[in-house]
Amino acid sequence: MLQQTTVAAVIPHYKKFFAQFPTLAALAEASEQAVLREWAGLGYYARARNLHACARMLAARGEFPSDVRELRRLPGIGLYTAAAIAAIAFGKPVVPVDANVARVLTRVFAMTTPLPKARPQLEQKAAELAATEAGQKRPGDLAQALFDLGATVCTPKSPRCAACPWDAFCAARAQGIAETLPRSAPKMPRPRRFGVHFWLTDAAGNVLLRRRPSRGLLGGMSELPGTPWISEPYSEKEAMAAAPMPAPWRHIGQVRHVFTHFALTLEVFAAAVPRIETTGFLCPIRDVHAQALPTVMRKCVSLAETFGLMTANADEAREIGKMRRRRL
Numbered sequence: 001m002l003q004q005t006t007v008a009a010v011i012p013h014y015k016k017f018f019a020q021f022p023t024l025a026a027l028a029e030a031s032e033q034a035v036l037r038e039w040a041g042l043g044y045y046a047r048a049r050n051l052h053a054c055a056r057m058l059a060a061r062g063e064f065p066s067d068v069r070e071l072r073r074l075p076g077i078g079l080y081t082a083a084a085i086a087a088i089a090f091g092k093p094v095v096p097v098d099a100n101v102a103r104v105l106t107r108v109f110a111m112t113t114p115l116p117k118a119r120p121q122l123e124q125k126a127a128e129l130a131a132t133e134a135g136q137k138r139p140g141d142l143a144q145a146l147f148d149l150g151a152t153v154c155t156p157k158s159p160r161c162a163a164c165p166w167d168a169f170c171a172a173r174a175q176g177i178a179e180t181l182p183r184s185a186p187k188m189p190r191p192r193r194f195g196v197h198f199w200l201t202d203a204a205g206n207v208l209l210r211r212r213p214s215r216g217l218l219g220g221m222s223e224l225p226g227t228p229w230i231s232e233p234y235s236e237k238e239a240m241a242a243a244p245m246p247a248p249w250r251h252i253g254q255v256r257h258v259f260t261h262f263a264l265t266l267e268v269f270a271a272a273v274p275r276i277e278t279t280g281f282l283c284p285i286r287d288v289h290a291q292a293l294p295t296v297m298r299k300c301v302s303l304a305e306t307f308g309l310m311t312a313n314a315d316e317a318r319e320i321g322k323m324r325r326r327r328l
Contacts, residue, residue: 001013001014001017001042001047003044003047003081004043004044004047005042007041009152010042011051013038013039013042015043018039020034020038021035021038024055024058024059025059027051027052027055028055028056028058028059029059030052032049032052032214032220033292035048035049035051035052036048036049036220036221036292036303037112037290037291037292039292040261040291040294040298041293041295041298042222043184043294043295044217045218045261045294046076046219047076049075049076049078049206049219049220050075050077051075053075053076054076054077055212056133057074057075058074064089064163064207065223066089066090066092067086067092067292068082068083068086068092068094068253070088071085073178074133074240076320080096080098080194081096083095083096083207084096084098084256086139086193087139087140087143088139088140088143088144090141092139093130093131093136093139093297094126094130094139094317095129095130095139095143095146096126096143097122097123097126098147098149098150099150099216100147100149100150100154101126101143101147101150102122102150102182103150103156103182104146104149104150104153105122105125105126105182106118106122106181106182106183107154107159107170107178107181108166108169108170108171108172108173108180109171109172109204110171110172110177110178111181111182112181113183114182114183114184114185115182115183115185116185117185118182123274129142130142130195149165149166154170157179158179158308159178159179161173165217166230174325177284184197187302189290190262190263191231191261191262191263192231192262192263192264192265193230193231193262193265194230194231194232194233194236194264194266194267195226195228195229195235195261195265195266196226196227196234196238196239196242196266196267196268196269197223197224197225197227197255197267197268197269197289197300198224198225198226198243198244198249198269198271199223199224199252199268199269199270199271199298199300199303199304199309200225200245200268200270200271200272200273200276201270201271201272201273201274201276201285201309202246202272202274202275203272203273203274203275205281205286206282206284206285207283207284207285207288208225208244208276208278208281208282209222209223209224209225209280209281209282209288209291210224210225210280210281211223211225211281218258218296220296221293221297222257222283222291222292222293222297223293223294223297224300224301225241225244225278225280226269227239229264232238233265233267234267236251237314238271239267242271244278244279244280245273245278247271247272247276247283248271248272248273249270249271250269250271250301251266251267251268251269252270252271252301252304252307252309253268253307254266254267255299255300255303257296266296266300268300270309271305274311285310288310289301
């Protein structure tokens with residue numbers, strides 16, 4: 001959970017997640033949808049799918065591997081995570097390199113090559129640290145000391161060099177360039193994408209949802225039906241052509257959300273009909289918040305909530321139709 005998410009955001013999810021899945025066996029036996037539902041709001045949902053797959057693999061294996069190479073074969077465990085588990089949990093002589101450790105190493109050794117190009121050099125310096133007496137005898141303590149040094153002393157801005165135990169032999173400190181490191185390659189502008197999604201309710205108090213493909217962005221999550229996300233905005237005619245079924249649609253607002261690699265703008269339309277007859281699945285409106293909805297879809301639901309659309313009946317369907325006709 002702490003990969004790419006802050007501690008403050010993780011804590012309530014962590015407590016709820018472990019209350020729901022208190023053991024490895026409980027997590028392994030759960031359905032993927034149940035895991036995604038408890039993960040909702042944390043983002044990067046591939047982590048949840050990998051965590052679930054990893055739990056199932058470990059349950060079948062009957063033990064947790066301690067070797068870095070074996071750990072990396074588990075779903076969702078890369079070099080850093082494997083090294084951290086090996087060093088801290090099993091006392092293996094390796095140094096995991098996270099953002100904090102990378103910052104410490106680039107400064108101590110005055111590495112001016114921008115990241116990620118400097119990664120091989122960082123791994124080499126980490127291996128040299130692992131070969132020291134501390135790395136051999138107390139690898140877990142060394143790893144956590146490096147984490148804490150980067151988090152509390154060798155900070156991104158205004159590092160507390162006078163309080164650093166490595167101040168005397170920090171090359172970046174000697175050259176007066178500590179605050180400029182590590183250097184990063186110039187960021188490319190984040191591309192924009194656009195889409196349309198639909199809030200459709202029926203007289204029985206259901207809302208129409210659908211399941212995203214199991215692989216890819218937000219894989220396996222639930223969402224409001226809508227269009228693909230493309231590089232140009234949809235016209236209203238194109239939006240209506242993509243609606244899940246004919247209905248008295250009205251535009252209720254716009255949702256913006258930023259993913260790692262692109263910024264997304266969604267136009268949201270709403271309608272109420274006596275009966276929903278299209279593909280997808282019906283969810284009682286009162287239960288929609290319990291669905292495995294990604295954050296961007298929760299924003300769409302919140303927009304519907306703002307418009308008082310969290311209940312639906314035939315009278316509301318007629319009222320939305322009247323509002324639509326007045327708008328036209």
